[in-house]
Amino acid sequence: MAENRTRTVRARSTRTTVRAATATAAAAATLALALPAHAAPFDPAPGADGVGDPLFPTLGNGGYDVRHYDLSFDFTPVTYDFTGTMKIKARATQDLSSFNLDVDSLAIDAIKVNGKKATWAIGPGQSGQELTVTPAGGLRDHRAFDVELTYHGNGKTKPVSQPGWRYMSDGGFASAAQASRADTFAPVNDHPSDKATWSFHLTAPDGWTPGANGNLTGTRDAADAKKTWDFSLKSPMAPELLGISVNKQTYLYGRGPHGVKLRHLVPEDQQAKYKPIAEETGGQLAWLEKTLGVRYPFDTYGVQIVRDGYSDALENQTLSLFGPSWFDKPTYSTTMVHELTHQWFGDSVTPATWQDAWMNEGPAVYYAAVWADQKGFQPIEEKMKTAYAKLDAVRKTDGPPGKPTGLGGFNIYDGAAVSLYALNQQIGQEQFEAVMKSWLGKHRHGNATTQDFIANAVEVTGDASVGTFLNHWLFDLDNPPMPGHPDWGVAK
Structure with missing residues (x-):
């Protein structure tokens, strides 16, 4: 009996020890939950003043990712004075002590970060100016933050770089x-x-009509006999595709496929001239x-003819801009198709670097050439043969299509279209269509590189040889030899 009692005491002691250990572990777990979730130390540093673009290293800024822009812009016609408020929703991609935004000839009035006053400085940039914002406290990696900037200016102020107005x-x-x-x-x-996605609130005097990317969601009265027009763009857009305006202009509406x-x-006094063109x-x-095998990537589209x-x-994006001189040409629809093609190539699928x-301009030139061929304006083979002959010399002065030394050259327009034409000749129409369709689906509303296209x-x-x-x-x-056209040569 004594031996049994000893065993019982020992068993009770063991259970007590286990319970105590369990309680200790539970307390430790509770304490761990109470501690901050981030294990890494907070080590804020300035965000980079550029993204390292191969052509323009200091364009853009590092350390964060913009999720949404909300722009309020109050414009006075004739004098070109304006005031603005930009609200930005972003997410840090590092611990930030400060971050940069791009500006050019804007007078900053105030900046808040997460509702608290921030300090700022404006300095020189490669294209325009660099606005360095220092929040009241640092911003943690992976955390969302809000920025509100109020500013003013005049649209006819000479910018540091090229004008956008x-x-x-x-x-x-x-x-x-752009x-x-x-x-x-x-x-x-x-x-x-x-x-990022965008919202616009454009204010102008009565009698003036604003335009912007995306859908017009409503209008409302504003002070001083003005009206505010609200727009929403729910698909992400690069800033270079910004399309805002205030003019004596009129909306024309319709339905597409x-x-x-x-x-x-269109100009309000030129509706009779441009309405039939817009309806095309x-x-x-x-x-x-039908040609691409892919639906239009946005929910609205239109042309703006000034x-x-x-x-x-x-x-x-969603509102292509045209000068009036295009429509004096009988082949104007080719240019309309070129800009419309960009809504897929460039606006939905956007290059990761300049x-x-x-990848923007090549498809736009190529499919506009297909259109022109089918409309009887110019055979596509004739256009490509001429471009092929010219491209060889351009490769040596301005760089090949995939590695240009600058923007706006023949190499990334007609030269890139010739490269796509060569791909079609090499793999055949059916596989070419499959390649382009897959490209548009795989990278819809995203960014991609030349190596992504090749892959x-x-x-x-x-076929790895492709x-x-x-x-x-x-x-x-x-120039490599053109498949199917051994007689094509370069310009002498």
């Missing part, structure tokens, strides 16, 4: 921000690699959807 004779304006001029309108992270909302802006857009949308002050054409700009082509075709083929066409300093 285009002036109309009626006293209004339109923005042409490639890095969005910062003449508002503080932004001005590089295509940082896409499967209900895509069409809204166009629905057919062009349908043609591109009265004067602008002579080019530009693919502002070195990859051929996709290899994956879709199942990668070698594209590397030659995109990076060699001499």
Whole structure:
């Protein structure tokens, strides 16, 4: 009996020890839960003043990712005075002691970060100016933060770099921000690699009509006999595709394939001239959807035709901008298709760096050439043969299509289109269509590189030699032979 009692005492003692250990572990777990979730020490440092773009190293800024821009812009026609408030929702990608935004000739009035006053300084940048913002406290890696900047300026102030403003004779304006001029309108992270959704609140006097990317969601009265027009763009957009305006202009509405909302802006006194042209857009949308095998990537589209002050054409996201001189040409629809193609190539699938700009312009030139061929304007083979002959010399002066030394050259436009034409000749129409369709689906509303394009082509075709083929066409300093056209030569 005594032995049994001893065993019982020992058993009770063991259970007590286990219970005590369990309680200790539970207390430790509770204490651990009470501690901060981040294990790494907080080590804030300034964000980089550029993203390291191969062509423009100091464009954009590092240390954070913008998720949403909310721009309020109050414009006075004729005088070109404006006030603005930019609200930015972002997420830190490192511990930040300060971060930069891109501006050019904007007078900053106040900045708040997470509702607290911040200090700032403006210094020189490669394109425009660098705005360095120092929050009251550091910002932790992976944490969301809000920035509110109020500012003012005048649209006719000479910028440090190139202007983004285009002036109309009626006293209004339109923005042409590509490639890095969005910062003449508002503080932004001005590089295509940082896409975000947008809201716009454009205020102008009664009788003046604002336009912006995305959908018009409503209007409301504002002070001083003005009205505010609200717009929403729910698909991410790079700042260089900013398309805002205030002019004596009128909206024209329609419907595209499967209900895509069409809204166009034309001079209010020239509706009879431009309404039939704007109405061609629905057919062009349908043609591109069929040709690409991919639906239009946004929920609205339109053309903005200005009265004067602008002579080019530009693919502002969901609202392409055109100078009036384009429509004096019988082949104007080719240019319309070019800018519309950019909504897929460049606006939805956006290059990760400006070195990859051929991925924007090559498809736009190529599919516009297909359109022109089908409309009887110019045979595509004739256009490509001429471009092929010229490209060989351009490769040596301006760089090959995949490695240009600058933007806006023949190499990334017609030269890149010739490279796509060569790919079509090499792999055949059916596989070419599959490659382009896969590309648009895989990178929809994202960013991608030239190497991503090459890898996709290899994956879709199942042929590793396609990668070698594209590397030659995109990076060699001499024209490779054109498949199917051994007689094609270079210009002498």
